[in-house]
Amino acid sequence: MNRVFVLGFATSLSAMAGAQSMNIDFNWNGVGTVPTSSYPAAGVAGVWNNANVSTNTIVNLALVDLSGSGTSALLNVASFGGNWTNSGTWTGNDSSLMEDLIGSGAGSIPIQFSGLLNGNYDVILYGMNASGNSTSGFTINNVTQNTGGAWSGSHVAGASYTQFSNVGVSSGSLTIGLVGNNNGIQLRYSPVPEPLTMTALACGLAALGLRRSRRRS
Numbered sequence: 001m002n003r004v005f006v007l008g009f010a011t012s013l014s015a016m017a018g019a020q021s022m023n024i025d026f027n028w029n030g031v032g033t034v035p036t037s038s039y040p041a042a043g044v045a046g047v048w049n050n051a052n053v054s055t056n057t058i059v060n061l062a063l064v065d066l067s068g069s070g071t072s073a074l075l076n077v078a079s080f081g082g083n084w085t086n087s088g089t090w091t092g093n094d095s096s097l098m099e100d101l102i103g104s105g106a107g108s109i110p111i112q113f114s115g116l117l118n119g120n121y122d123v124i125l126y127g128m129n130a131s132g133n134s135t136s137g138f139t140i141n142n143v144t145q146n147t148g149g150a151w152s153g154s155h156v157a158g159a160s161y162t163q164f165s166n167v168g169v170s171s172g173s174l175t176i177g178l179v180g181n182n183n184g185i186q187l188r189y190s191p192v193p194e195p196l197t198m199t200a201l202a203c204g205l206a207a208l209g210l211r212r213s214r215r216r217s
Contacts, residue, residue, distance in 0.1 A: 020116060020117045020189035021046070021189045022049060022063050022186070023047065023187075024049045024051050024184055024186070025048045025049065025097055025100070026053060026183060027050060027051065028053055029053070032095075032099050033096050034049070035093035035096045036093060041184070042124055042155040042161050043122075043124045043188060045066070047066055047067065049063050049075075053102055058075055060074045060075075060076060061074060061076075072116075072117075073113055073115045076111075076112040077109070077110075089132075089150075089153075097184050098126065099183075100183065101181045102178070103180070103181050107179070108177050108178060110175050110178070111177075111178055112175050113173060113175075114172060116169050116174060117189065117191065120166045120169070120190045121188060122165050122167070122187070122190075123140065123188075124162075124187075124188075125163075126161045126182065126183040127178075127182050127183065128148075128181065131150075133148075136181045137180055138176055139176070139179075140164050140175075140176055140177070144177075146162065147159060147160065147162050166190070
């Protein structure tokens with residue numbers, strides 16, 4: 001029974017993590033397509049949400065998880081700029097993700113998520129233009145990380161993307177400040193078990209250990 005509990009608990013955590021892990025690709029004016037679900041980029045493979053910025057604004061875009069199932073998460077972005085064609089260095093899924101973007105111009109715009117499950121998130125942000133000579137800045141919780149440089153044929157941290165690890169969400173919302181370009185976003189969710197759940201898990205593990213010890217003796 002204790003082993004069943006532990007396995008069931010681990011399975012439920014895994015299912016919960018998948019339920020709020022998501023991939024997002026920005027597409028200007030309906031140009032281009034999203035990557036295939038087998039494409040992980042610098043994160044985890046799964047279904048890519050098509051954030052189509054056809055009117056320079058995304059309002060309450062309902063997001064699906066990596067399996068394509070609906071979630072409670074919504075995306076809001078107010079952006080401006082234009083679509084452009086890359087210099088021929090990206091191909092296939094890399095091109096689908098990196099060719100289109102949202103831009104902030106000279107100022108900063110917020111990229112806002114609401115309806116997220118509380119917990120910790122790894123946030124991967126892609127920021128590169130066709131020539132690769134533009135620096136993009138992303139800010140979460142007053143911490144800024146930049147991307148910039150030429151495309152090398154694969155994703156490189158600090159060049160095509162940057163990652164914020166273990167970003168805590170406690171009110172269902174997450175705001176990312178953008179200066180420059182953003183091609184896409186990946187969110188990887190890690191649930192934080194409640195104290196009572198952790199206590200129950202600890203007790204289950206202790207009982208399982210005691211049971212094994214008695215068998216050996």
